[in-house]
Amino acid sequence: MSEYVSQNGIQIAPLLFDFINDRVLPGTGVDQDQFWSGFADLLGQFAPRNAELLAKREKLQSQIDDWHQANNGKPIDQAAYQAFLKEIGYLVDEPAPFAITTENVDPEIATMAGPQLVVPSLNDRFVLNAANARWGSLYDAFYGTDALDAASAQPGGYDPVRGAAVIKAAKAFLDETFPLTSGSWNDYRGGVPALAAPAQFAGRNGDSLLLKHNGLHVEVVINANHPIGKDDPAHIADVLMEAALTTVIDMEDSVAAVDAEDKVLAYTNWLGLMRGDLAAKFMKGGKEAERRANPDRNYVDQDGNSFTLPGRSLMFVRNVGHLMTNPAVLLSDGSEAPEGLLDGVFTSLIAMHDLQGLGDLRNSKTGSIYIVKPKMHGPEECTLTNDLFDAVEDLLGLARNTIKVGVMDEERRTSANLAACIHAVKDRIVFINTGFLDRTGDEIHTSMQGGAMVAKADMKSSDWIQSYEARNVAIGLACGMSGKAQIGKGMWAAPDMMADMMEQKIGHPMTGANTAWVPSPTAATLHAIHYHRLDVFARQKEVAGEGIPALDKLLTIPLAEGHNWSADEIERELDNNAQGILGYVVRWVDQGIGCSKVPDIHDVGLMEDRATLRISSQHMANWMLHGVCSAEQVDAALLRMAAKVDGQNAGDPLYRPMADDPKASLAFQAARDLVFKGVEQPSGYTEPLLHAYRLKLKAAG
Ligand SMILES: CC(=O)SCCNC(=O)CCNC(=O)[C@H](O)C(C)(C)COP(=O)(O)OP(=O)(O)OC[C@H]1O[C@@H](n2cnc3c(N)ncnc32)[C@H](O)[C@@H]1OP(=O)(O)O
Ligand SMILES: O=CC(=O)O
Numbered sequence: 001m002s003e004y005v006s007q008n009g010i011q012i013a014p015l016l017f018d019f020i021n022d023r024v025l026p027g028t029g030v031d032q033d034q035f036w037s038g039f040a041d042l043l044g045q046f047a048p049r050n051a052e053l054l055a056k057r058e059k060l061q062s063q064i065d066d067w068h069q070a071n072n073g074k075p076i077d078q079a080a081y082q083a084f085l086k087e088i089g090y091l092v093d094e095p096a097p098f099a100i101t102t103e104n105v106d107p108e109i110a111t112m113a114g115p116q117l118v119v120p121s122l123n124d125r126f127v128l129n130a131a132n133a134r135w136g137s138l139y140d141a142f143y144g145t146d147a148l149d150a151a152s153a154q155p156g157g158y159d160p161v162r163g164a165a166v167i168k169a170a171k172a173f174l175d176e177t178f179p180l181t182s183g184s185w186n187d188y189r190g191g192v193p194a195l196a197a198p199a200q201f202a203g204r205n206g207d208s209l210l211l212k213h214n215g216l217h218v219e220v221v222i223n224a225n226h227p228i229g230k231d232d233p234a235h236i237a238d239v240l241m242e243a244a245l246t247t248v249i250d251m252e253d254s255v256a257a258v259d260a261e262d263k264v265l266a267y268t269n270w271l272g273l274m275r276g277d278l279a280a281k282f283m284k285g286g287k288e289a290e291r292r293a294n295p296d297r298n299y300v301d302q303d304g305n306s307f308t309l310p311g312r313s314l315m316f317v318r319n320v321g322h323l324m325t326n327p328a329v330l331l332s333d334g335s336e337a338p339e340g341l342l343d344g345v346f347t348s349l350i351a352m353h354d355l356q357g358l359g360d361l362r363n364s365k366t367g368s369i370y371i372v373k374p375k376m377h378g379p380e381e382c383t384l385t386n387d388l389f390d391a392v393e394d395l396l397g398l399a400r401n402t403i404k405v406g407v408m409d410e411e412r413r414t415s416a417n418l419a420a421c422i423h424a425v426k427d428r429i430v431f432i433n434t435g436f437l438d439r440t441g442d443e444i445h446t447s448m449q450g451g452a453m454v455a456k457a458d459m460k461s462s463d464w465i466q467s468y469e470a471r472n473v474a475i476g477l478a479c480g481m482s483g484k485a486q487i488g489k490g491m492w493a494a495p496d497m498m499a500d501m502m503e504q505k506i507g508h509p510m511t512g513a514n515t516a517w518v519p520s521p522t523a524a525t526l527h528a529i530h531y532h533r534l535d536v537f538a539r540q541k542e543v544a545g546e547g548i549p550a551l552d553k554l555l556t557i558p559l560a561e562g563h564n565w566s567a568d569e570i571e572r573e574l575d576n577n578a579q580g581i582l583g584y585v586v587r588w589v590d591q592g593i594g595c596s597k598v599p600d601i602h603d604v605g606l607m608e609d610r611a612t613l614r615i616s617s618q619h620m621a622n623w624m625l626h627g628v629c630s631a632e633q634v635d636a637a638l639l640r641m642a643a644k645v646d647g648q649n650a651g652d653p654l655y656r657p658m659a660d661d662p663k664a665s666l667a668f669q670a671a672r673d674l675v676f677k678g679v680e681q682p683s684g685y686t687e688p689l690l691h692a693y694r695l696k697l698k699a700a701g
């Protein structure tokens, strides 16, 4: 890397310094000199606090490790365990009942219920697709996935037999959601449809019909000149679903951003989204394509009045958590700056382009900046975020609480003290979300010394996770989040299993969650159907009456307790974990790709990100620590799976095989370290090793 720019006692990578000065600050009214001097002060103030809280994490972890070692082999006495957690300050007192007081929140978050899409920020083609995923074609979603229960499409262009099944399924959705006074949408022949609930008719866009149900719009596209519409008796060409109400532009677990070069790319895409001028050019189907953010959509209501609906998803940006540092900025002592502080300042500054309307399109209509903060451990760390956002607002001249926060409930200390965490950010909180993937990783790591954990697939049915999901909703409702903020559920991590998603993911709104994560625009379009099937806000009223489950189950550790696995079961568990780890890490370290679809041992492509990697690596480390398997067995699994992953990637010209010479592969070494050094990784996180190996690879050119 070139020399740093020295400024107010800190050092800034020139790429970042120039990007901020040339592309971000102009037009915002924030003075360049004042900005850098205020930024240096902010780092000086917050970096030591950040370090103290990380040291506290380590201290608590070592106290918990000691407790388990002292209780070695004995069944856990829940009362004694909780008393111990209170004594060390892991569990804190509950705050007195309170309600959040967040203001100026966009309706997509506060009063609407629908899917939330997550997208890696480094990929401009994907982020634009995500922004545009506010509306999705139901015909395409049915045609292209197994959500449609019909024979697969015949190769060689449009298959009319499958097409007919798609149209039938889409019209069945219309019948279910927008019933006609008599008959079916199959019999609709044009004009204003005779809806059983006429208020569902919201307007027209040319010939197309706009309908509304449970707060979500659906456009029935009428076009006699369209290849599908021309053969339909009513010229219906598609059914467009209002789908991803909100999107998380992810700078955390789905990206590999290790230095100024990567960070500036992520910030550039966020700037393009906040201004509305991001464009991506790429090759698709042998042709060059260009993608931009869609404009808003124009309609006319029944009285002839024009109105628009948002054309894009409302965007959050996920900053990194408190753990990592980044060489993009060095502190006065020459150490790397905490990356979460950089993200907090820079993503907020960039969002001022939206607040001030400096670009072509707007994100928030209520003047808010939406930041998702991941991986916070307990209320003190939430207070740090709150104070940081206060300081950023002061630095940028923004009104107090302009910056809103989404709190990921994905670490055990946060789940166990959730009301206190919400209280710490009560004037700016706009969501809680159960990030069950990281949360599972933290469940394993926290009790690493307690014994061998159940098999990975059995985690989902453990007491702790059921309690975690239920408590999150119940506490969110008790803190007055309904109608003001999102109570969100986690990711559907099997992007190709849409039939299963349609069957299972209605469980998320059923719990009272008004949003849940999906991995792709297609999944958003399909998951939107669930919010038509169920009125979440009515459901929240029912759930609110059920009370908050006690802590006991949440704190029941998923130990296998004497379970004897067969040699075959152990090998399959190790192989499955090793395959996921290697398949993901090889693309992360070698190619800088932070989210991948990796086949599991059943050949189901699973979304892998740093959180799923945390689970797999912690699980292997745990079984090795407690002698369920030996180090030799782990090495054998890694080697076997390296060959398998090499085979799976044979078609990728950028791929560097691992199996022939594993010692020469930085990716293989990283994967191995993640398991063999898993016990000592902070909270079991994978970022420190991934970053170190990726930086090594970049340095080697
Ligand atoms: C625990 C957590 O933190 S979860 C949060 C982190 N996870 C994520 O962000 C998941 C994001 N999703 C993804 O990256 C991808 O969907 C993957 C890697 C899971 C699967 O990818 P694939 O199925 O191989 O998708 P593929 O690369 O074939 O893309 C197919 C199309 O879908 C689009 N697409 C896929 N995922 C997304 C997404 N999340 N947002 C926007 N568009 C997407 C692509 O743009 C592409 O369309 P295009 O050709 O018109 O551009
Ligand atoms: O960030 C989400 C998770 O599940 O972890």
Ligand SMILES: [Mg+2]
Residues within 6 Å of the ligand: 253, 374, 408, 410, 435, 437, 438, 611
């Ligand atoms: Mg997570």
